[in-house]
Amino acid sequence: MQERSxxxxxxxxxxxLECLVERGYAATTTIETARRAGVSRGAQLxxxxxxxxxxxxxxxxxxxxxxxxxADALALVDPASxxxxxxxxxxxxxxxxxxxxxxxxxxxxxxxxxxxxxTVIAMERRFTAETRAMFLEMFPxxxxxxxxxxxxxxxxxxxxxxxxxxQRLFPHGERPASDYLDxxxxxxxxxxxxxxxxxxxx
Numbered sequence: 001m002q003e004r005s006x007x008x009x010x011x012x013x014x015x016x017l018e019c020l021v022e023r024g025y026a027a028t029t030t031i032e033t034a035r036r037a038g039v040s041r042g043a044q045l046x047x048x049x050x051x052x053x054x055x056x057x058x059x060x061x062x063x064x065x066x067x068x069x070x071a072d073a074l075a076l077v078d079p080a081s082x083x084x085x086x087x088x089x090x091x092x093x094x095x096x097x098x099x100x101x102x103x104x105x106x107x108x109x110x111x112x113x114x115x116x117x118x119t120v121i122a123m124e125r126r127f128t129a130e131t132r133a134m135f136l137e138m139f140p141x142x143x144x145x146x147x148x149x150x151x152x153x154x155x156x157x158x159x160x161x162x163x164x165x166x167q168r169l170f171p172h173g174e175r176p177a178s179d180y181l182d183x184x185x186x187x188x189x190x191x192x193x194x195x196x197x198x199x200x201x202x
Contacts (some may be wrong), residue, residue, distance in 0.1 A: 009047050011037040016058040020102045025109040030054060052116040056123055059102045063127065066099050067134075074138070086140040088185050091157065092177070095165035104166065131158065153191050160184050 015036035019028045030051050034044040048054035070090055077086045094100070110117040135154035164180045 005047075005120060008037075008039050008043055010061075011039060012044055012047055012054065013058040013061045017062055017098060017102055020055055020105055021098050025055070025105040028055065030152060034189050045112065050115075052119050055102075056116075056119040059099070059106060060123055061124075062099050062102065066094060067130065070094060072132075079150070082186055084188060085136070088157070088181055088188070091135075092161055092181055095161045100165050101169070104169070153188060157188065 012033060016028065016033045019033055019036060023032075028051070030048070031041065031046055033054065034041050044054075048057065050171070070093070073090055074087070074092075077083060078091075106116070106120050110120040132154050135157070160180060161184075164177050167174055170176060
């Protein structure tokens with residue numbers, strides 16, 4: 001019974017995410033999600049009474065999966081390679097695919113939906129705390145690092161990546177993402193160096 005309940009929950013989350021990415025927030029309904037998951041309306045309501053709860057849990061479900069994949073990929077980075085390059089490239093991977101598209105749909109919808117906004121804000125706070133911890137692990141503070149630049153570094157990196165990822169949702173001949181990532185890596189090296197212009201690889 002427990003296994004069946006877990007399987008039903010996962011099926012609903014996967015179906016909700018699929019629908020959210022494919023059709024957008026407005027066109028995603030709990031009825032359509034139940035249909036795609038192959039479960040009854042009653043089973044859907046038992047697990048997720050509201051649309052907001054269903055969709056935010058679905059995005060969190062996928063984020064947890066992607067975070068685990070990210071941690072595994074980071075652990076496999078060659079110690080002899082440039083860790084900054086590898087870490088930024090891995091962080092950027094979190095802004096690709098279904099996770100970012102689904103999160104954007106919720107983020108925009110929450111602007112005019114107070115009940116959804118509450119759950120999205122709570123999830124955003126968790127995301128911020130966890131990604132900040134990941135950033136600090138990847139880029140530990142150094143004695144020469146400017147404290148202010150180090151403190152804002154994570155938020156700056158994510159702000160840049162968010163902007164580039166949003167721009168790429170509607171391609172129109174903009175610069176390639178690699179140009180922005182190269183500039184971001186360069187600025188992080190400046191922050192880590194504390195003062196002056198860093199060498200090509202520092």
